[in-house]
Amino acid sequence: MGAKIKGLGHTIPKKKISNQFFIDQGLDTSDEWIKERTGIETRYFTPDETGSSDLGYEAALDCLKNTNTDISEIDLILVATSTPDHNAFPSTACLIQEKLGCNNIPAFDISAACSGFCYALTTAEGFLATQKHKNILVIGVDCLSKISNMEDRGTCILFGDGAAAALVTKTADKNEGVIFSTIKANGSLANILQIPKGGSKYPFNETIAKEKSHFIEMDGSAVFKQAIKIVVSEIKQSLVSINLSTDNIDYLICHQANQRILDRICDNLKLPKQKCITNIKTFGNTSAASIPLAMSEFHKNHGFKKGDIIVLAGFGAGFTWGITIIKWT
Ligand SMILES: CC(C)(COP(=O)(O)OP(=O)(O)OC[C@H]1O[C@@H](n2cnc3c(N)ncnc32)[C@H](O)[C@@H]1OP(=O)(O)O)[C@@H](O)C(=O)NCCC(=O)NCCS
Numbered sequence: 001m002g003a004k005i006k007g008l009g010h011t012i013p014k015k016k017i018s019n020q021f022f023i024d025q026g027l028d029t030s031d032e033w034i035k036e037r038t039g040i041e042t043r044y045f046t047p048d049e050t051g052s053s054d055l056g057y058e059a060a061l062d063c064l065k066n067t068n069t070d071i072s073e074i075d076l077i078l079v080a081t082s083t084p085d086h087n088a089f090p091s092t093a094c095l096i097q098e099k100l101g102c103n104n105i106p107a108f109d110i111s112a113a114c115s116g117f118c119y120a121l122t123t124a125e126g127f128l129a130t131q132k133h134k135n136i137l138v139i140g141v142d143c144l145s146k147i148s149n150m151e152d153r154g155t156c157i158l159f160g161d162g163a164a165a166a167l168v169t170k171t172a173d174k175n176e177g178v179i180f181s182t183i184k185a186n187g188s189l190a191n192i193l194q195i196p197k198g199g200s201k202y203p204f205n206e207t208i209a210k211e212k213s214h215f216i217e218m219d220g221s222a223v224f225k226q227a228i229k230i231v232v233s234e235i236k237q238s239l240v241s242i243n244l245s246t247d248n249i250d251y252l253i254c255h256q257a258n259q260r261i262l263d264r265i266c267d268n269l270k271l272p273k274q275k276c277i278t279n280i281k282t283f284g285n286t287s288a289a290s291i292p293l294a295m296s297e298f299h300k301n302h303g304f305k306k307g308d309i310i311v312l313a314g315f316g317a318g319f320t321w322g323i324t325i326i327k328w329t
Pocket of ligand 1: 193
């Protein structure tokens, strides 16, 4: 028994943030630098008192509407996020479950940073294979604006908030839906992208607040190089393992981290750039939401066709990564 994506939905917050916003905040940066070095022109931020559960709920509703599915048909909710409403618990999945009004089905969060959607899809695949579950809501949501240091020009300009959801259902046909998936991690690279303090090892206190070490810290250049090396090699290996080549790819949807990373991945794979779906210019890096958001937006505006081979490639903190290859049905 395999898994397929029956449909998608997404939402973004209302507040549009231009590059000028950061200059107005006193940051030593420019619109030209951000556009040239990242490809980002705008991103969206959630207001205070709006969290990942609110965005995730909206995306779930959009997905249910687009797939003509009643909430009573859902038997599991998986939420990929690094920005839960609450530290630790309750999980964002439980909060979304309550908003959707489907208490008593299992719901839990998956923490794999920007690879979260690939991790959650692979988890859904496993649940569907057990035959106990039929319709799984897989939600990728993050509000990285809430954990960004707005005084650090090397990170805060990159991130935006958003959410997207996919309805993942069973298929008896092994040649459709998810035809390949792999998830991997390398904890020895944990320090290149992290939130150093504010967790159980260094509980939040005044010193941490002053240091701002409860916000994202990143070695941008190391992340840049690792992302390209890992994603290119992993996509090549994945395709070979199912007797496909890059020529068979109709669409590549990578985690939207930096337009230059996406361009280099295409160049190294010798993949025409028009096959790489990007929306980083508008939304920035929305972490666990970025892949399903790009998928959902593209599907809504253009529509995937039956038989399209779509390669999803997630990478992010941990260091984690995941490749999912889908034959659209
Ligand atoms: C962060 C990133 C955009 C920086 O771009 P870069 O070309 O690698 O730039 P560098 O870090 O080498 O910095 C070059 C210079 O620009 C400066 N700079 C960094 N951010 C800047 C900004 N927003 N505006 C202006 N200058 C900036 C640096 O301070 C540095 O100045 P220096 O030479 O005087 O020290 C890039 O490394 C990146 O996108 N990395 C991957 C990030 C990512 O994908 N993260 C999420 C993964 S899930």
